[in-house]
Amino acid sequence: MTWIAPWKRGPVLAALALLLGLVLLLHAWIPNTGGVGSLVENLLPWLGVCVPVLLAGAWWRRSASAALALVLPVTVWLSLFGGLLQDKSHPGGDLTAVSHNVSAGNDDPSGTARQLADSGADLLALEELTPQATGTYEKVLAKAYPYRTVQGTVGLWSRLPLSDTRPVDVVRDDVGPLARTRPVDHAQDEVRALRTTVATDHGPLAVYVAHLGSVRVLPSSGFWTVSRDFGARALAKAVAAERNERVVVLGDLNGTTDDRAFRALTSRLSSAQETAGNGFGLTWPASFPIARIDQILVRGVRARSAWVLPGTGSDHLPVAARISW
Incomplete structure (x- = not known):
């Protein structure tokens, strides 16, 4: 019968749609051998791009089975990320916190400092500070931020x-044979995180500033x-x-909150972007952001x-x- 034909067309497309849905649904079960599971989770929202591609293929093939199979990935994707498409922000608040990896290769630390000061932040966390640039940040930010602490490559400026x-x-301390893959500006003995107490009108607030280790895609070991x-x-x-x-917690964590590596952290804190933001809040790379690896987490x-x-x-x-509060 002619009405059966659309259901027989496009079996490969239907299989790919089901596979996509299963990857979204069961991503936590993907083995992390070679960092595959972690890599998939960092790019998880982008798997949604496959849906219109498969839908176009289903339309071209006139495949009813492929179109129906797409219900699974669409449903799972919306359940995972649909909430991020809504504006969950509310007016008010007691203080503004800003976090920025200023980059060791930044050619204009003075301009970056002025731009950040103009943001009106009460707390300003900076990561990837270099000895050469730290003095510039301290000088430019001194008037707006009378209190500061710098520990290694991270710092907090505060009102x-x-x-x-x-x-x-x-x-x-020991990264084994992969030590040579680390950037020269990230020595093993440097300080990359700090903890301090901020005195507010509502009581003490513990603030952590962190810049976690870099990730690499290596031919020998994957992600x-x-x-x-x-x-x-x-x-x-x-x-x-x-x-x-x-x-x-403020900082460059070099991973998204979907990454399994942060479960112990995200189980205790909530993401400001996920609970009070609008959209995915992608931050890296700045020229064409594909992931939010810079985080503000609260408890x-x-x-x-x-x-x-x-x-x-x-x-x-x-x-x-x-x-x-």
Whole structure:
């Protein structure tokens, strides 16, 4: 019968649509051999791009089975990311926090500092600071931010007093034979995270600033995340031991919150972008962002709004959030 023909057409397209839906639905079950599972989760929202491609193929083949099979990936994708398409921001808030990986290769740290100061942030976290550029940031930001702390390659500038500041060890001492793949500006013994207490009108707020290890795509080992994953576990352990109920984590985590490496962290904190933002808030690379690897995570306080700031001289975009008690 002629009405049966559309259901027989496009079996490959139907199979691909079902496979896409299963990858979205069961991504946590994908083995992480060679970092495959982690890589898929960092790019998970982009799998939605496959839907219109498969839909166009189904239309071209006049395949009813392929079109029906697409219901699965569409449903799963919307359940995972549909909420991010809504504007969840609310007016108000007690302070504004901004985080920015300013990039070691930034040719205009002075301009970047002025641009960030104009954002009106009460707390300004900077990552990937270099000894050469740190002095410039300190000079330009001194008037707007009377309080600051710099620990290694990360720093926090604040309009409010800081105390109980200390480095947080998120750097793996031994990265084995892959050590040579790390950038020369990221020495193994450097400090890449800090913890400090911000004195607010509502009481003390624990703030962490972190720049976790880089990830690499290597011919021999695939998606290499050893350094990053170690840092994620160390940061999660520090947050778990934090006695202050109110916590804000700012920084370049070199991974999205969908990445399994951050489960111990995201199980204790919520993403400002996911709870109070509008859209995916992609931050890297700045020229054509494909992932949000720069995060603002909170516990014990509420994000009222979250957004991405315009680009500076860095290869990352700054992220901001308005936080309330």
